[in-house]
Amino acid sequence: MHRLQDQKKERFKNRIINRLDQKDLKTFRSLYLSLHSQDQVDIFYAFNEEQRKLAYYYLSSKEMAIIFTGLEIEDQEKIYREMDINYSTEMFNEMFTDDVAMFLTEIDPEQAEEILSLMEPNRSRKVKRLMSYADETAGSIMTTDLIYISLTDTVAEVHEKLRDKAVSAEIVYYLYVIDEEQKLVGVVSLRDLITAALTDTVESIMSTKVISVPEDMDQEDVGKIIKKYDFLAVPVVSRQNHLLGIITVDDIMDILEEETTEDFEDISAASGSTDIDLTGIETAKKRAPWIVTLTFLGLLTGGVIGYFEETLESVVLLSVFIPMIMDSAGNVGTQSLTVAVRGLALGNIKRDGFIRLIKRELTAGFYLGLISMIAIIILISIIYQNWLLAVIVGVSLLCTLTISTVVGFVIPLVINKLNFDPAIASGPFITTVNDIVGLIIYFSIATALMAFL
Template identity: 50%
Template sequence: MDKLKTDRKRNEYKNEIVKHLVSRNLKAFRETFLELHPTDQVELFHEIERPLQKQVLLFLSPAEFADLFEGLDLEDQLIVFEGLSYQYAVSMFNTMSADDVADFLAEINTERADDILSSMDLEEAKRVEELMAYAPKTAGAIMTKEFVRLSVESSAKEVIAELRESAPDAETIYYLYVVDQQQKLAGVVSLRDLIIATPEMTVEDIMSTQVVSVSENEDQEDVARLIKEYDFLAVPVVTPEKRLVGIITVDDVIDVLEEETTEDFDEFAATRGATDLSLTAVTAARKRAPWLILLMFFGLITANIIGQFESTLEQVVLLAAFMPLIMGTAGNTGTQSLAVAVRGIATGSFDRGGVWKTVKRELGTGIILGLVCMVVLMGIIYVFYNGDFILAFTVGFSLFAALSVAAVIGATVPVAINKLKIDPAVASGPFITTLNDIISLMIYFTIATTLLDQLL
């Protein structure tokens, strides 16, 4: 019911805003639109027609439109950017966070980005250029330069007075970072500690010297994991010499987690870069085709194994009926173990619990699952195939062995790949499934060939 009310309210706002845009009622539009949360502004901007979006630009100043622009996806930003006048765009970038400007300029033509930077305020352009100099997906690349730094000599009264001036431009003020004369990180002051301190107390008396920080070249996924582990709202970024150069806030980390999750999902499904719904059919097919062709060649190995045991199949044709069952169940078991392993690597569980502990657990799980499935399948085959115990045992025991091995493969392959400094998600579901197909068929036909005299 609450959602229906919310949707109804948003539609009312949308209709009212559209009416003001069509009638070009500047005052009424600004009164209605600017009272909305930036997120709601972005949603409404998405929903209105392109000509009305251009009208919004005329009714908002560059500073007002900056918040809306930051909330747009990159694809929409690029479209909107093409419709902005040069001066409007420069003014807007001057009011945006340096990290958001750096992210956008990194996606456009280099010459055009340099042109914009040369027209921006010198101080703001310098911040942006510093961020763009960092390697992608590092702490330096996602940090923000808009933060409050304090001197150890300042009093609580002076800091609060300073915050009244600088807080509006800062990314967050819940944590205030203290630096020494060499700009090295010396401590941290929480806003709570600052408020309850007496006005005469100095920052040195209030601050905590036990500061958790990250290196400017640290991987963004490791930074996200650290912020999650410590429940931080922000974390300082330092150089190898411990100089404070920026901070990373929790909202940046949420974007990182979404990006990394999407990337891992792409790898897991062997669709790297092809899950974006905005891609055309041709582009999506081009990105997915190499993976499918590679898996097709793996499939040829499976076909070759079947060919090697052709004589066994010719003598007991009924064995072919159970091939999809054994291959499918082993593939599913391996994919489940793969998910456990990749998740353990991503969350750092392996570092705390040990690799072999997880592998042994998955082996035990595979054995138990194999025994359960073997008993059930043997019973079904025995009943439906005229009490043929040898056939039931051959298929059932093959399934037991295949599931035990599949669970271990699903857990060990991503660990081995991770040791080689490769993203463990590369050991994707389709690859694990295909590998388990090959091994499960080898197991099945080896056992069947061994018991061939009893099967005849």
Template identity: 35%
Template sequence: MDEEKEVSAQSEEEKQELLEERMESELNEALNHKDEAAVRRLVEDSHPIDLAIAMEEASDSNIVYLTSLLDDAQNAEIIEQADEDLQVRIMKLFDLNKILRIFQHMSKDDIVDILGDMPANRRKELVKLMKTSDQTVIRDLLGYGESTAGGIMTTEYISMRSTLTVSQALEKVKEIAPKTEEINILYITNDRKQLVGTVSLRELLVAKNYDTLNDIMEDNVISVEPEADQEDVARLVSKYDLHAIPVVNKRKGIIGIITVDDIIDVIEEENTEDMLKLGGVSKEEDVDSTVFESVRMRLPWLLVNLITAFLASATVSLFEDTISQVVALAAAMPIVAGMGGNAGTQTLAVVVRGIALGDIRLHGNEKRIFKGIAVGFINGLVNGIIAGFVISQMSGNTALGLIILVAMTCNLMIAAFVGFLVPVVLKAFNFDPAIASSIFITTATDVCGFFIFLGLSKMFLPYLLQ
């Protein structure tokens, strides 16, 4: 059953890739031939995000031609779905007045994201041309950090006083809904404009007309402050299964909301960032980065790795005389160190994910650590028996096989311990556990693996020389 699902998922993914390739080919052909009818047909039959993907490989002149055929609302839909690089390209091709017209069809949080990628001078010029009320909102949103709740929230929501009746609330919803991003949840405030509850649109529709919002609202509101980290916000939305989460100031007044589509973007961004950091790669790099950009972002971590490699090399140099007497040690010792590194990386991946999900905290991890060490012992024993048997048969030396068995078991136990401890300690000191954990773990398993294996070899050298 699982295999059938996997095949189905693969076929759907392949089908989507083929559709994207065909869309890109047809769009570029229509644009190159300036075939207005074909372009309009493709726009009408396609989703904005598919158009945005297809436009990524288009020339600037073709992008100008395509956008000239669309109205401001259509351009806004495509720009909202485009990735950052394409958004920057498109904004460079438009004059300020056209950008302002397009912005009128976009939500404030999307506008802020685009402004944040613009050069400072052009951003200031655009903000100055906006209406005074919009300037205030935009400047407030730009003032929040990019990865905070304030940085990803939208100010387009429906807020109502708790004293309104259901019939009055429905009239206001009809009036406000066309200009608001989120209408499924109504945010209820008291006389002091503090957030006191929420009412879903469904609850509003089934309630009696004479009921007040105070009568039907849910008063147990989950909210965040604008300075909250976006990863913590995503965790709350996932935990309580929310469609949107309100952002409140110190006085509990609502200043915005974060919708579930933005939360999905945060989860994808954070997962991608953690994955890249585990590999020592910057989140800014992608497959289309230039050679210089890739070198600049990768080289620092490679240099750190080089320094730690010298530690492992220094450990090996302590046993040069032992290695010179038993050459087979040189072939066997990378097995112990390599397996330790692999085991440590497995533990690291599980722990970093646990920290990200909030399952692992800074204290009370003793049982988890002992469990990890037990897993390391069993895995080390199984792999050590197999490696020891193969090495003893290849070298004709049973003692070497037994040393491999003991060294690998010990090193995989160390890998499990260090793989759990390092990310937790980094988190305790407010460092991202995904950034440098792999370097520390690889160094620990290499140094300990070499030291244990070569140390045992030196202790039992007479048996190895028989």
């Protein structure tokens, strides 16, 4: 079923490209514009440079604005450079202000200034205002393309306003109500508007229970608000409660995807290198700082082994179990790290629950260690016929897993408390720390009991 559908899509795409190559304007527009906007984007990616230039000629700036918005930022830069300056300016005037601002913040500042100078003055002012906000704040990701209504408007007047302005608004499911001072005082849903009498005033049908976000709120926190209340959009207000704009759920979904990707990059010590379009050299450059840092931390691991050299020389068999101790410590530490970072990202770790969660991780680590200790004692006793060696390795494993679980959980919480991103406590970093902890425990126990081996 899916394969047949894909084959149909492929044939349809080839038909569109064929009509474009044949310069069949009427058929190309009919086929291409009949598609969903995202499907238009997918097919646009299949065009070569010559075909794209034909598309710019055959599609209006308004039609191209929808496609341009759906492209990845690096592709937008390439496409923009191919366009005629007048055509691209018209396209930017047709785009939502937040999408224009997002693009302009990613390109060369001088180029961005040139684009802003060519845009319609009113649109340009709105975009500049969005660009003035700090990165990753509510103000920087909001759109000012919204419809707001007054307390004294009648339902009939709102209907008329919707007919005039709905096309230029990013979302019309919620209409936000402002007073004479432009302060947010209520919200009216589209359902309320449809079911109300035409003579009713906005004040009589609106809800005053408005959830809004301040302009300087972090974008991740905005995402949590939208998720918590199941909103399609949330209004952004100033400190004086003036309505500034809205943030829609589709924008938040993109942002949360980016934030999650960043967290995974940080946890794996691969910050900025998950883009599959990067070259091998570019990927190596981005990963190198962490790898070099971890290499030097690895020297500490070697230093611990060197410190207990006499113990190791006396009982060479101890070296057999070093990889197991290190790997086990790293594995449980990374598991706890993931729990901590994800819990902080979702806001599930509260101040009053901190001690409880530490106890939970400590208990989990202890029982993991206990199970592993029993298994390894039985295994070593059978294979090596040395019960004391089995006890040393088993007890070391118990202590190591118990402590490593807590270390993996606590370190990101401490980093977060210091107002740094907890995801920088990457898996490799936690693994290296727990390697050192595990080796110290292992050799300390072995040294204390060496006389009996």
